[in-house]
Amino acid sequence: MKNIFFSLLVVSLAVTSCTRYDNPQPNFEDYKQGETSDGVKRKVLVIAVDGLVGHEIQKEVPANILAMMAHGKYSFDxxxxxxTSDPASWATLVTGVAVNRHHIITDSYIPSPDPEHPHDDTGFSPSFFYLINEQNKRMSTAAITHDRNLSFVLLMDAKEGLVVDTDESARDKAIEKIEEETSDVILVQFTSVLEAGKASSFSYDNPMYKAAVEKVDGFIGELKHSIESRPTYNQEEWLIVVASTHGGVGNSYGGSSEIERNTFLLYYNRYFVQQELKAQPIYAPRFFGFNETDLNPTDAMRARNATAPAGEADYNIAKTGELTIEAKVKMNKNASGNYNYSWPPFLSKVSARSGTTAGWSFFRSGSGVNFYVADGATKIEISGAGVGDNEIWSQVTGVFSVVDGQPTAKIYVNGNVAGVGSANLNLANITSSSPLTFGFQREVFSSDYLDFYMADIRIWDVALNDKEVSDNVKYGVGVPEDHPKITHLVGYWPLDDGDQVFKNKIAGKPDIPVVGAAVYRMFGNNMPSVDPRKSALLKSQDLPTVLLYWLELSVNEDWKLEGNNFLRHFEIEFLK
Structure with a gap:
């Protein structure tokens, strides 16, 4: 039956797309894939619980999950x-890419064309079952679900697809697969928590929802016991994942609110040391492109007022003769697949960053950032290396002051001085009527327009000293209310508004409207000052990346998986 359904799927995909997905390159090891160097077999059980809200289960963690947390890496956030519809959530969980790439939004689990570009190739993002099979065809894989389309379309590459009607049947089938000696990767879906949430509410205040969570917890305990009862268990290393697909609010879900996106994720292995992964979040918009012609461009995004409001005069160096500008940035790869860009400004108060045009600007230069300050006749331009590369956030800081009678600029990267420059600038002329601009600005001197995320922009009307700059990095996101220079903070835009206007947290100071459309993403604060073991923000996209790592299989960069292999930071716990 599965082969017949697959044939129908191929016909359906041919209507919407000419492309499926690229074959990954095999990764050959000196030992069998899925087997550690000492001959221990690695195996995986994924338990997907639809509609399990992380913050709800945190109120009273049921017994079996609580016991697993003692040897787990987990997050209630x-x-x-x-x-957060069922099709989109499931596709994100098993493909490792977001809905804007997999395009699965209907119960058919077939990618939907972009309504604005209906003839474009939508492609088809593969599940982790496909990525496993292409590298090790000997692995035994199975998916146990409640939905035929989920099983035979999205999860069609599981070697065995079983469709059930109840969670009890799902449990029974999962135990049968666990008891088979050759089983390597098993996925099982439980839906009763979701059904309880839809029938009443996704809240522990509702007895029906809480009872459903406790029932599924009992099933989870039975599955774990079955694994531990395998005759070969001592020669195996099992990774058990408990993952909710999405949350819910009231008795509904499908939107993008925080509570609808809130999930519980647990990665268990008997050798893991207990740790809740609770990264400091960075919620940031993407800036990209260059379009100064359209009032609402679709091919670019920046933020600025049409004309500079009066309050923006505080962001000219001429106002006080001193200024400190800070921002967190994370670069996206360019078309060539690296993080290097040629000279695009991204945070400026200058009409055009060219020659000696008066004002100040930060611009990308290769893999670093330059800080530019000019008075219309003379300029200072200094560089800081290694900013925002390799999916790591960086904090860049520019400080201007007069040092020993000499106008001086400093650039800091992650709190460390990276460059210093001085010149005979006329302080009164370091001013610009141009609006403060977040994102693209003149001059680029190339077509290499920057693609990046930015957050936590702060402007102080004094020159912070080295310790204060370093301390600001250690604080992470935000500014402490008792900061020693808090009265000199004249502009603060967290950029976490989730809207089309970036609000200034300083009373009476100007907001900055978006030009284009702001699209936001959530990240964990992984700046170099943060312990990598505390920087992981667990998300649905992580699952395929982590599973491939656990099974000793490769992740090809061409796949552009969006997950984070956070387990690599804990290898000392389980690599024996």
């Missing part, structure tokens, strides 16, 4: 996709 897990993050589902922005589209």
């Amino acid at each position: 897990g993050l589902a996709d922005e589209n």
Whole structure:
């Protein structure tokens, strides 16, 4: 039956797309894939619980999950996709990419064309079953679900697809697969928590919802016991994942609110040391492109007022003769697949960053950032290296002051001085009527327009000293209310508004409207000052990346998986 359904799927995909997905390159090891160097077999059980809200289960963790947490990496603040419908959430969980790439939004589990570009190739993002099979065809894989389309379309590459009607049947089938000696990767879906949430509410205040969670917890305990009862268990290393697909609010879900995206995620292995993964979140918009012609461009995004409001005069160096500008940035790869860009400004108060045009600007230069300050006749331009690369956030800081009678600029990267420059600038002329601009600005001197995320922009009307700059990095996101220079903070835009206007947290100071459309993403604060073991923000996209790592299989960069292999930071716990 599965082969017949697959044939129908191929016909359906041919209507919407000419492309499926690229074959991954095999990764050959000196030992069998899925088997550690000492001959221990690695195996996986994924338990997907639809509609399990992380913050609800945190109120009273049921017994079996609580026991697993003692040897687990877990989060009550897990993050589902922005589209929390069942098809989109499941696709994000098993493909490792968000809905804007997999395009699965209907119960058919077939990618939907972009309504604005209906003839474009939508492609088809593969599940982790496909990525496993292409690298090790000997692995035995199975998916136990409640939905035929989920099983035979999205999860069609599982070697065995079983469709059940109840969670009890799902449990029974999962135990049968666990008891088979050759089983390597098993996925099982439980839906009773979701059904209880829809029938009443996704809240522990509702007895029906809480009872459903406790029932599924009992099933989870039975599955774990079955694994531990395998005759070969001592020669195996099992990774058990408990993952909710999405949350819910009231008795509904499908939107992008925080509670609808809130999930519980648990990665268990008997050798793991207990740790809740609770990264400091960075919620940031993407800036990209260059379009100064359209009032509402679709091919670019920046933020600025049409003309500079009066309050923006405080962001000219001429006002006080001193200024400190800070921002957190994370670069996206360019078309060539690296993080290097040629000279695009991204945070400026200058009409055009060219020659000696008066004002100040930060611009990308290769893999670093330059800080530019000019008075219309003379300029200072200094560089800081290694900013925002490799999916790591960086904090860049520019400080201007007069040092020993000499106008001086400093650039800091992650709180460390990276460059210093001085010149005979006329302080009164370091001013610009141009609006403060977040994102693209003149001059680029190339077509290499920057694609990046930015957050936590702060402007102080004094020159912070080295310790204060370093301390601001250690604080992470935000500014402490008791900061020693808090009265000199004249502009603060967290950029976490989730809207089309970036609000200034300083009373009476100007907001900055978006030009284009702001699209936001949630990240964990992984700046170099943060312990990597505390920087993981668990999200649905992580699952395929982590599973491939656990099974000793490769992750090809061409797949562009969006997950984070956070387990690599804990290898000392389980690599024996």
